[in-house]
Amino acid sequence: MNIILSNTSITNNEIIDENIQKSIDNVINIFNIYKNNAYMKNKIHNYISNINNVMQKILIEKEERDKQRKKMNKEKCSFNELFLQTHNYSYCHNTEYFFNYDGLHYDIYNEDDIQHEILTSITDGRILMSMKHRIKMNILKQIKEIYPLIYTPEPETIQFVIDNLYPFLFNSKDSAIYFLNIIGDSILKKNENIIYIISPSAKGICREIMSYAYNLLGITHIFNCIKYKYYEHNSIDCRLIKVNSSNKKLVLAKSFYKYILDFFLVACHYSKININADRFLETCDTPLIRHALFLKENSIDDIIDNFIDTTLEKCSGTSINWKNMLYLWKFFLDKKIIPNMIFNAKLKILLSQKLEYIEQSDSYFNITSKLLPIISNFIKFWDETMVKDENEIFIEIDEINNLFKNWSGKSSILITDDILLDLIQHFYNDIIIDDYKYIQQISCKLWDKKNDIIISLEEYKLYKNNNTNNTDSSIYNIYKYYCDFYSHKQFIVSKQYFDKFITDYIKPEFIDEYGFILPSWWNCE
Numbered sequence: 001m002n003i004i005l006s007n008t009s010i011t012n013n014e015i016i017d018e019n020i021q022k023s024i025d026n027v028i029n030i031f032n033i034y035k036n037n038a039y040m041k042n043k044i045h046n047y048i049s050n051i052n053n054v055m056q057k058i059l060i061e062k063e064e065r066d067k068q069r070k071k072m073n074k075e076k077c078s079f080n081e082l083f084l085q086t087h088n089y090s091y092c093h094n095t096e097y098f099f100n101y102d103g104l105h106y107d108i109y110n111e112d113d114i115q116h117e118i119l120t121s122i123t124d125g126r127i128l129m130s131m132k133h134r135i136k137m138n139i140l141k142q143i144k145e146i147y148p149l150i151y152t153p154e155p156e157t158i159q160f161v162i163d164n165l166y167p168f169l170f171n172s173k174d175s176a177i178y179f180l181n182i183i184g185d186s187i188l189k190k191n192e193n194i195i196y197i198i199s200p201s202a203k204g205i206c207r208e209i210m211s212y213a214y215n216l217l218g219i220t221h222i223f224n225c226i227k228y229k230y231y232e233h234n235s236i237d238c239r240l241i242k243v244n245s246s247n248k249k250l251v252l253a254k255s256f257y258k259y260i261l262d263f264f265l266v267a268c269h270y271s272k273i274n275i276n277a278d279r280f281l282e283t284c285d286t287p288l289i290r291h292a293l294f295l296k297e298n299s300i301d302d303i304i305d306n307f308i309d310t311t312l313e314k315c316s317g318t319s320i321n322w323k324n325m326l327y328l329w330k331f332f333l334d335k336k337i338i339p340n341m342i343f344n345a346k347l348k349i350l351l352s353q354k355l356e357y358i359e360q361s362d363s364y365f366n367i368t369s370k371l372l373p374i375i376s377n378f379i380k381f382w383d384e385t386m387v388k389d390e391n392e393i394f395i396e397i398d399e400i401n402n403l404f405k406n407w408s409g410k411s412s413i414l415i416t417d418d419i420l421l422d423l424i425q426h427f428y429n430d431i432i433i434d435d436y437k438y439i440q441q442i443s444c445k446l447w448d449k450k451n452d453i454i455i456s457l458e459e460y461k462l463y464k465n466n467n468t469n470n471t472d473s474s475i476y477n478i479y480k481y482y483c484d485f486y487s488h489k490q491f492i493v494s495k496q497y498f499d500k501f502i503t504d505y506i507k508p509e510f511i512d513e514y515g516f517i518l519p520s521w522w523n524c525e
Contacts, residue, residue, distance in 0.1 A: 027048065031044060076138075079121070079122070079135065080139055080142065083139060084143070084146075087100070088101035088103075088151050089114060089143045090143065090147060090149075090150070090151070091148070092148050092216070092217050092218060093218075094217065094218025094219075095215070095218050097216060098110070098111050098114060099261065101157075101265070103154050103157075104154065104157060104160070105157065105160075105262055106153075106157070106259065106261035106262050106264075108216070111140075114140065115140070118135065118136045118139050118140075119132055119133075119136060122135065148217060148261070149217075149264055153262070153269050157265065158269070160262060161256075161262050161263050162176050162177070164252060164253055165179065165180075165252075167244075168250075168252070168253075169205070169252065172285075175288055177280065178241070178280060178281065178284070178288065178292065179241055180267045181270040181271055181276070182241065182277045183222065183267040184266075184267035184268045184269070184271025184272070185225075185271045186222050186224065186226075187213075187219060187222060187268055187271070188268060188271050188272075189221070190271060190276050191224075191225040194225060194237055194239060194277075194278070195225060195238050196225055196226045196239050197227050197228070197229070197238060197239070197240055197295075198226055198228060198240075198243060199243050199337070200228045200229070201243065201245055201249055202241075202243050203228055204249055204251065205250055205251070206223050206226060208257065209222070209223075209263070212260045213264065216260070217264065229340075230340065235298075236296055238295040239277070239293065240292050240293075240294055240295060240337070240338060240339075241292075242292075242337050245418070249436060291337065294338055295341065303338075303341070304342075304350055304354065305354075307329060308351075308354060308355070311329075311331070311369055311371070312328070312368070313367070313370070314368075315366065316366050318365075318368040319358075319361070319363040319364060319365045319367070320363060320364050320372065322348065322364075323427070324372065325351065325364060326344065326347075326426070327423070327426045328371060329347060331422065334418075334422065351364065352364075355367055375423065377408055378420070378423050379423075379427060381403075381404050382424075382427075382428065384445075385407060386400075386442055387443055387444075388441060389441055389442060389443035392442060392449075393500050394438040394439060394497065395438075395439045395442055395449075396437055396439070396497075397417045397420055397436075397437050399444075400424075400439065400444070401415065401416075401417055402490070406490060421436060424439070447491050452482075452489075453482060453498060453502070456485045459481075460485075461522055463481070464522055473516050473518075473519075473522065474515050474516050474517075475498075475502050475503075475517065476515065478517070479495055479498045479499075506521060507521075
């Protein structure tokens with residue numbers, strides 16, 4: 001006997017869902033299974049009669065779970081948003097480093113510390129405790145999508161970076177910001193075809209910054225737009241970066257490199273707010289604009305005319321030989337802090353078109369310069385008093401300057417150590433110069449540095465032997481004695497030279513680990 005359910009007729013307009021049909025078939029099948037068992041048929045009937053209540057309960061439970069899930073998702077989203085807003089974390093895929101900006105400095109951060117901060121922020125009692133590990137992974141995933149240099153630096157960070165650049169590297173705050181803007185443009189790939197030329201003295205700094213950019217951020221192109229020499233570039237596309245010194249190697253403070261990420265962050269910040277470095281120039285003082293755009297706004301012909309007008313003077317019967325003219329040209333470039341944009345052969349031709357040139361003597365006639373007396377005077381001083389001396393430790397540039405002024409009888413002569421260094425490098429280019437300061441294997445006939453020290457040592461030995469007190473025999477104390485002993489003299493060797501000479505002059509076994517000369521040396525004849 002087949003069971004026929006009541007109220008199961010379906011109108012033509014109704015479409016029975018597949019699940020509904022299956023449910024009806026299942027109920028009919030169950031009734032058919034127990035068609036001869038009155039007890040079971042009654043139970044089935046009771047279950048079906050109560051199914052609406054069961055479904056209502058299930059529906060209520062589902063709605064409660066959905067409500068709870070919605071609440072948890074909302075709380076999770078709020079937590080994620082709040083955490084990311086209050087923690088300036090970022091990630092570099094190129095180097096797999098996490099970073100943190102604490103409002104003062106930007107630095108590498110440990111992933112374990114980030115995870116710990118996420119988990120400890122989900123406090124006990126919060127409904128998120130059950131899903132804290134899922135939240136942790138979700139936040140880390142979001143952090144990995146944050147580029148390290150998107151944050152806006154605080155004023156303290158900006159000031160820290162500028163203080164490391166100005167006044168040591170740049171002579172104005174705007175010059176420092178201009179440099180930052182250039183680096184920011186390069187990082188964000190805004191430079192297009194612009195070439196920036198900076199003094200070779202800043203090459204070490206640029207290479208150091210480039211190394212950090214690669215090691216921390218995986219950036220390789222940061223200094224592609226910066227050159228240290230002009231080499232047939234289109235002058236329209238050239239900009240100059242002015243640093244404080246063109247003759248000395250520049251080195252920034254260790255604190256700058258410790259927080260080098262601050263530099264990159266501030267650089268990108270200026271690039272964003274100023275559009276690009278050229279746009280920033282429009283807001284700067286005239287001297288900075290004039291220097292930065294010097295090659296863009298002046299042709300080679302203009303520059304040579306400027307050299308002639310500012311460095312040379314017409315004077316009948318006088319002449320300047322080519323070697324001296326070349327030095328004057330270099331002096332002009334250094335004074336303007338601009339690179340040499342002309343090869344020597346071409347410069348000679350261009351000058352010959354504007355000045356009277358005699359090929360036989362390789363000289364320019366009816367022209368002179370205020371610098372010529374200094375040049376000729378210094379060459380005479382050098383040739384007469386400076387000699388090759390392989391046993392000499394070194395002589396310093398400022399010592400040569402003082403000796404030259406004393407020799408010339410003009411202590412007020414306006415010649416700086418930088419000019420002196422240029423003269424030596426130009427006219428005596430075989431001389432060994434260390435760190436732009438120390439001249440190697442050269443001594444001056446006017447000052448026997450070593451003999452002065454030896455005499456002072458002998459005098460100190462007498463002083464020590466005649467003094468009943470236990471006289472301090474440290475090299476530092478002996479140097480003080482040397483300075484006092486020669487206080488009447490114009491020339492005193494530096495502490496560095498003195499220390500080097502003493503350690504060479506006195507055998508190592510007579511000097512202890514603390515820099516004291518042992519009594520056995522003082523007692524020997």
